[in-house]
Amino acid sequence: MKTGQAMWLHERLELALEELCELSGLSETELRELVDYGVLAPVDPDAQHWAFGADRLVVARSARRLRQDFDLDPHAVALVVALLERLRDLEEELRDLRARLPGGG
Amino acid sequence: MKYKDYYAVMGVDRKASAEEIKNAYRKLARKYHPDVSKEKDAEEKFKELGEAYETLRDPEKRAAYDQLGSHRPGQEFKPPPGWEQQFGGGSFSFEDIDLGDLFAGMMGGTHRAGRRGGKVPIPGEDYEVTAHITLEEAYRGTEVNLELTVPEYDASGFAHRVRRAFKARIPKGATDGQRLRLPGKGGKGSNGGRDGDLYLNIALHPHRLFRASGHDLFLDLPLAPWEAVLGASVQVPTLGGPVQLKVPPGTSAGRQLRIAGRGLPKPQGGEGDLFAIVQIAVPTAAGERERALFKELAQASSFNPRGHFAEEAAK
Numbered sequence: 001m002k003t004g005q006a007m008w009l010h011e012r013l014e015l016a017l018e019e020l021c022e023l024s025g026l027s028e029t030e031l032r033e034l035v036d037y038g039v040l041a042p043v044d045p046d047a048q049h050w051a052f053g054a055d056r057l058v059v060a061r062s063a064r065r066l067r068q069d070f071d072l073d074p075h076a077v078a079l080v081v082a083l084l085e086r087l088r089d090l091e092e093e094l095r096d097l098r099a100r101l102p103g104g105g
Numbered sequence: 106m107k108y109k110d111y112y113a114v115m116g117v118d119r120k121a122s123a124e125e126i127k128n129a130y131r132k133l134a135r136k137y138h139p140d141v142s143k144e145k146d147a148e149e150k151f152k153e154l155g156e157a158y159e160t161l162r163d164p165e166k167r168a169a170y171d172q173l174g175s176h177r178p179g180q181e182f183k184p185p186p187g188w189e190q191q192f193g194g195g196s197f198s199f200e201d202i203d204l205g206d207l208f209a210g211m212m213g214g215t216h217r218a219g220r221r222g223g224k225v226p227i228p229g230e231d232y233e234v235t236a237h238i239t240l241e242e243a244y245r246g247t248e249v250n251l252e253l254t255v256p257e258y259d260a261s262g263f264a265h266r267v268r269r270a271f272k273a274r275i276p277k278g279a280t281d282g283q284r285l286r287l288p289g290k291g292g293k294g295s296n297g298g299r300d301g302d303l304y305l306n307i308a309l310h311p312h313r314l315f316r317a318s319g320h321d322l323f324l325d326l327p328l329a330p331w332e333a334v335l336g337a338s339v340q341v342p343t344l345g346g347p348v349q350l351k352v353p354p355g356t357s358a359g360r361q362l363r364i365a366g367r368g369l370p371k372p373q374g375g376e377g378d379l380f381a382i383v384q385i386a387v388p389t390a391a392g393e394r395e396r397a398l399f400k401e402l403a404q405a406s407s408f409n410p411r412g413h414f415a416e417e418a419a420k
Contacts, residue, residue: 005288006274006275006276006285006286006287007285007286007287007288008276008278008279008283008284008285008372009283009284009285009286010283010372010373012372012373013373023286023302054286055284057284057286058284061304062140065138065139065140066138066140066141069134069138069151069155070131070134070138080141084140084141088282091282092282092319095281095282095317095318096318096319098316099316099317099318099321099322099323100318100323100361100380100382102325102358102359102382102384103325
């Protein structure tokens, strides 16, 4: 991770587990729970040291805020984050379809 | 100090029970939480709500707040005697202090005055803000001016909310909804804690010609009927300047002609593509000679664009 330099949070850039914890404010236990529940996936689950796409930082930060602000347990956090991710994917698909529509829909 | 009406913010009566306050918080949090809300100003509203709830949920803080009496929101008022003692022996003034930060710090001894005096490193706050930029700015990279209300701490450790202007450089490679992290551009850390980060959420303004999907761009390309039939070389605008595009003969409406590498630049290198979507445009008022030629074409041509309708009906 480069410090002091602007960083696009895209999936090609990788963050180590510890970096993801530090930047998201989640503990390692909480992060591992999100992985167990299938909300976050490391680049290579079999690797000794997990790394994550930097775009996952957005999801992890959102998980931390939701847990804190709604007082959610880990299961509920996983459920909300999974639904938000689905919503985001659908919005992206909608944006793509609109862009392809002559006249822009 | 300026008064804030926490009961009004939460939409509850001054006599509301703890349960009613909790329910009101949950309801409004679902509406305004920045992670789930589509409301305008959700971020600001959620901050107000969080501040009100933090004070009203705690019986001691609520009792202290109730002592202030009821004022108009924004009205200047003086805290009751005895408050100064609780907060620092009367050695500082309450003027300009944010009511929310005062309550956030009271009772538990967790305000930054207490923590700042200690040796525990406190990381600076992360800021998150949406930056609206044009497609041209995303293409070239740009610098944006942002305004944020952020807490700044005085010598006693009390927060004062101040409006601060930020300049942030957005390197090329932005797409709609993309996030940019600017390390160390958030709030200052104290006692050796690291400075917070600034997170920018990029939102692209709609463009007159181009529509973006990820790093690809889409453009409507109107063609005259004869250009579509005979093929043509047409000039097409791109963000990097106009290019010549070869339209192959027999191009139908809806076809996407790809112009490689003329989309938005990608942060990891390379570029998206530009897709020109063919539309067949016709003159709204054709001249006499044009009409005659089209009539002649209609008689001479055996082309039936709806042949498959008949096939379907025959099944």
